[in-house]
Amino acid sequence: MNKYNFTLIIPSHNRHNYLRRSAAYFKSLDCDVIYCDSSHISYDGSFAPNMKYLHLPETTFAEKILIALEYVATDFVALCADDDFIMVDALYKGVNILEQFSDFKTIIGCNIGFHENFDNNFYFKNKPVLGEVNNKPCINAKIFFKNYQQVLWGLYDKQIVERSFTIIKKAEFENDNFIELVLGGIACYMGGIKVLEDVWSVRELSSQLHWGDKHKSILTSFFDQDNTKDFKQFRQQLDRETEKGFSKLVLTSYMNLSFTIKLKNTLKFIIRRLTLNKCPRPCSPEKTNYNDSFDKYPGLKVFNITQVEQNALMKIYEVLKKSHE
Numbered sequence: 574m575n576k577y578n579f580t581l582i583i584p585s586h587n588r589h590n591y592l593r594r595s596a597a598y599f600k601s602l603d604c605d606v607i608y609c610d611s612s613h614i615s616y617d618g619s620f621a622p623n624m625k626y627l628h629l630p631e632t633t634f635a636e637k638i639l640i641a642l643e644y645v646a647t648d649f650v651a652l653c654a655d656d657d658f659i660m661v662d663a664l665y666k667g668v669n670i671l672e673q674f675s676d677f678k679t680i681i682g683c684n685i686g687f688h689e690n691f692d693n694n695f696y697f698k699n700k701p702v703l704g705e706v707n708n709k710p711c712i713n714a715k716i717f718f719k720n721y722q723q724v725l726w727g728l729y730d731k732q733i734v735e736r737s738f739t740i741i742k743k744a745e746f747e748n749d750n751f752i753e754l755v756l757g758g759i760a761c762y763m764g765g766i767k768v769l770e771d772v773w774s775v776r777e778l779s780s781q782l783h784w785g786d787k788h789k790s791i792l793t794s795f796f797d798q799d800n801t802k803d804f805k806q807f808r809q810q811l812d813r814e815t816e817k818g819f820s821k822l823v824l825t826s827y828m829n830l831s832f833t834i835k836l837k838n839t840l841k842f843i844i845r846r847l848t849l850n851k852c853p854r855p856c857s858p859e860k861t862n863y864n865d866s867f868d869k870y871p872g873l874k875v876f877n878i879t880q881v882e883q884n885a886l887m888k889i890y891e892v893l894k895k896s897h898e
Contacts, residue, residue, distance in 0.1 A: 576623075579649035579668045579728060581606045581659075582641045584634060589616050591655040594896045596620055598658050598888060603665075607644055608655075609637040634752070635742035642735055648672075651728040656777040658889045659726070663773050667728040670767055676707055678764030681727040682773025685876050688866045689779050691893045695886065696873040698772065707765030710815065711822055714761040718826035724757040724766070726774060733759050736814055744806035751807050758823045762815045772882060775889050778870050780863040 581604060585592055592608060599606050600621035608626045610616055615628040625644060629637050642650070649671055653659050667680035685695045702720040706713050737756040746752065760766055804824075811820040863869040878886060 577604045577665060577668050578647050578672060579604050579651055579664070580645045580647045581651045581653060581664070582638060582645075582734075583608050583653050583655055584637045584641075585610045585612065585655040587612045588655055589618070590896070592616050593618050594892055595653075595655055595658075596624060597895070598892045600624070602661060605645075605647070607641045609641040611637055633742070634749075635738045638734065638738045639742060642731070642738075645731060648731055649728060650731045650734045652726050652734070653774070654726055654776070656779070657726065658775040658892075660772055660774065660885055661888075662885055663769060663771050664728065666771065667767075667769065671728070671730065674765075676765045677705070677767045678730040678733055679724065679727055679760040679766040680729075680769065681722060681724055681766065682769035682771050684723075684774050684776050685772055686776045686778045686870075686873070687893065688870075689777055690865055690867070691897055693890070693894075695775065695876045695878065696778070696870075698876050701768040701770060703766075703768045704770075705765060705767045706761070707767075710762040711819065713766070714758060714819065714823050715826050717757060717761050717766060718823055719829060721757070721827055722768060723753065724760060725753050729760065730763060733763050736763075740810040740814055744803070744810050746803050746806065748803050751803055754807065754823060754827065755811060758811050758820065759814065761823075762819065772885075775886070778866040778873075780866045780869050 581599065581602065583595060583599075583606065585608060589612065592610065596608070596618065600623070602623060604623065606621075606624045608616075608620070608624065609629055609632075610627065611629050611632045613630055616626060620626055627637075627641060627644075629640060632640065638652070649668055651659065651664060651667075663682055667682075670680060671677055683698050683701060685698050687695050701722060703717065703722065706716045708716070733756070737759045740755050740759070741752055744751070744755075807824070808820040811823070812818065
């Protein structure tokens with residue numbers, strides 16, 4: 574049986590327990606899977622015949638992806654975090670779209686989550702704001718970044734991944750949030766983005782810090798003189814790969830969205846305080862140490878699973894239960 578025309582690349586670093594879980598899930602995926610691991614010690618577990626393991630100590634995120642791409646012989650590439658699961662049927666549906674409709678170059682979709690201490694439930698699913706964006710590059714960028722949805726961990730034309738991570742490697746960003754801006758910018762420039770309403774990925778909710786916690790938002794960084802290098806590199810490198818002024822369009826569209834969200838949250842806070850007959854006061858610093866993911870993400874709505882989704886999620890359920898035994 575022929576394999577699907579995409580390769581799944583999964584980067585990892587010092588998290589062999591996640592590699593074991595991921596390999597158990599993707600072992601029957603009908604495509605090649607490449608694990609690029611920058612851990613100090615090589616993983617000693619086993620992999621299925623469709624999998625390749627690259628031990629790449631002391632390499633950066635961008636370097637790992639670029640090295641993995643040297644082993645890719647397919648037209649399309651999917652990226653997945655080592656602690657996440659992409660729905661197999663969504664991957665197959667996505668690659669079929671990319672092959673049938675050449676105007677589209679990127680596929681993303683909806684995400685649901687599960688707590689690191691798995692409680693047999695999956696949580697939330699937001700309907701995408703965008704169904705698709707497929708216009709000229711500048712229009713794509715304006716629409717997509719004004720209605721931004723996470724573009725990392727999707728399915729792409731291989732050239733998008735190559736061009737994006739070449740930029741990311743050269744730029745050496747201090748703030749990792751620029752990684753998604755580069756990837757989204759190149760994706761918009763090279764073709765259409767299709768946002769599926771299907772569940773795309775199932776993501777672990779962790780009490781540990783992720784890079785969104787470790788780095789300032791792009792909006793905050795814009796007013797921070799210490800981050801001028803990142804903005805300069807972003808503008809230079811992205812414009813060099815696209816056209817003059819394209820990086821500015823990406824930034825202004827994205828920052829207008831960020832400002833709007835921040836303003837809405839501020840107004841909600843003020844209204845809530847006034848409703849309680851208390852004067853508004855500055856928010857206290859965000860909590861950074863959590864007992865568990867239930868403490869970090871309280872009150873999440875349980876995702877109501879359909880019969881079709883239940884069948885698709887069963888394998889993830891089984892892998893998670895086994896990993897917690």
